[in-house]
Amino acid sequence: MRYLLVLLPLCWLVGAQNDVVDVMNNLGLRTTVQLLGVANLIPVLQARESCTVFAPTDEAFSNLPTDLKQQLLSSKMFLIEVLLFHVSPNTTMSTDWKNNQLVMTLLETISIRINKYPSTVAMTADGGVISNPDNKASNGVVHVIDQVLYPLPFDTIANEVGMVGQLYELSKVIEKTGFGKILSDDGPLTFFAPTDDAFQKLPNATLQNLLKNVTALEDVLSYHVVRGGVYYKAGLSNGEELTTLQTGTLECHVNRTSGSEPQVKINNAKIVGLVVPALNGAVHMIDTILFPPK
Numbered sequence: 001m002r003y004l005l006v007l008l009p010l011c012w013l014v015g016a017q018n019d020v021v022d023v024m025n026n027l028g029l030r031t032t033v034q035l036l037g038v039a040n041l042i043p044v045l046q047a048r049e050s051c052t053v054f055a056p057t058d059e060a061f062s063n064l065p066t067d068l069k070q071q072l073l074s075s076k077m078f079l080i081e082v083l084l085f086h087v088s089p090n091t092t093m094s095t096d097w098k099n100n101q102l103v104m105t106l107l108e109t110i111s112i113r114i115n116k117y118p119s120t121v122a123m124t125a126d127g128g129v130i131s132n133p134d135n136k137a138s139n140g141v142v143h144v145i146d147q148v149l150y151p152l153p154f155d156t157i158a159n160e161v162g163m164v165g166q167l168y169e170l171s172k173v174i175e176k177t178g179f180g181k182i183l184s185d186d187g188p189l190t191f192f193a194p195t196d197d198a199f200q201k202l203p204n205a206t207l208q209n210l211l212k213n214v215t216a217l218e219d220v221l222s223y224h225v226v227r228g229g230v231y232y233k234a235g236l237s238n239g240e241e242l243t244t245l246q247t248g249t250l251e252c253h254v255n256r257t258s259g260s261e262p263q264v265k266i267n268n269a270k271i272v273g274l275v276v277p278a279l280n281g282a283v284h285m286i287d288t289i290l291f292p293p294k
């Protein structure tokens with residue numbers, strides 16, 4: 001995000017306190033500190049007696065899609081909302097967390113989901129890998145994360161799917177069945193959501209036959225849902241099998257090359273785009289519809 005560094009005035013507020021802002025400066029989290037400055041949130045953090053900051057690295061900001069970067073810089077309200085979601089009012093250390101724990105944020109209505117994955121030894125906050133946890137400050141703690149937490153989990157999986165542009169065909173299909181009810185329950189659920197491109201790949205006759213038979217349609221949809229766990233990419237290991245609601249299993253193929261986002265396939269379907277966190281789980285977009293084994 002070099003242009004940001006050029007455009008915005010630096011606001012190093014170095015105090016003797018070693019508060020969370022000092023700790024972020026010491027950790028070299030320049031973009032996070034700059035954006036907190038733009039949003040006028042630095043005094044807010046410094047005035048707190050207790051807080052936890054999930055602070056993205058500079059690289060995490062530079063990896064954001066260009067339109068999202070522009071949106072963050074052009075709308076202060078939006079920037080404030082996103083940044084408040086990265087701060088918890090309580091001081092919470094990584095040893096306090098259990099898998100799938102929800103941590104309250106300053107964006108009062110929604111929480112960050114923490115996951116601890118034994119199979120990959122990864123710890124995540126809404127899917128973002130916590131690469132450097134537990135940097136103590138005089139008024140809280142800073143956990144460094146490798147991605148910006150966005151989009152925010154405002155709604156249930158059922159409603160989030162309805163709001164994603166690339167999932168239009170899928171939402172029409174869900175409407176034809178009673179499946180929306182499952183995708184709105186407490187979960188936690190992981191939903192692999194075929195994109196419009198995935199539907200395009202299906203021969204027309206296959207799709208038309210499926211749409212005629214709600215039982216068959218629900219069978220296929222339940223093969224896309226894993227209940228009882230929220231599996232972000234960082235939590236999936238190569239060869240791992242996930243049991244679906246349909247009872248059939250899905251096989252994960254994970255290619256981790258250092259320095260880049262892991263490439264993950266679920267059976268023969270590739271995970272594409274940004275993961276969508278939800279109140280009751282997470283949605284991964286996939287480029288191919290999954291059919292349960294006969």
Ligand SMILES: *[C@@H]1O[C@H](CO)[C@@H](O)[C@H](O)[C@H]1NC(C)=O
Binds near residue numbers: 090104
């Ligand atoms: C966290 O902080 C909020 C707001 O200060 C408070 O209402 C809540 O009880 C705290 N939670 C815990 C677990 O301490």
Ligand SMILES: *[C@@H]1O[C@H](CO)[C@@H](O)[C@H](O)[C@H]1NC(C)=O
Binds near residue numbers: 204208
């Ligand atoms: C697919 O089949 C349906 C029903 O037979 C037909 O109405 C529709 O036009 C076809 N769509 C395409 C893209 O061929």
Ligand SMILES: *[C@@H]1O[C@H](CO)[C@@H](O)[C@H](O)[C@H]1NC(C)=O
Binds near residue numbers: 213214215216219
């Ligand atoms: C609908 O699909 C179910 C499950 O695949 C199948 O058992 C049933 O025979 C199908 N019904 C019709 C009318 O094709």
Ligand SMILES: *[C@@H]1O[C@H](CO)[C@@H](O)[C@H](O)[C@H]1NC(C)=O
Binds near residue numbers: 255256257263
């Ligand atoms: C894994 O990803 C790397 C980098 O994108 C690529 O060069 C390599 O061929 C991939 N390996 C497999 C087995 O797909």
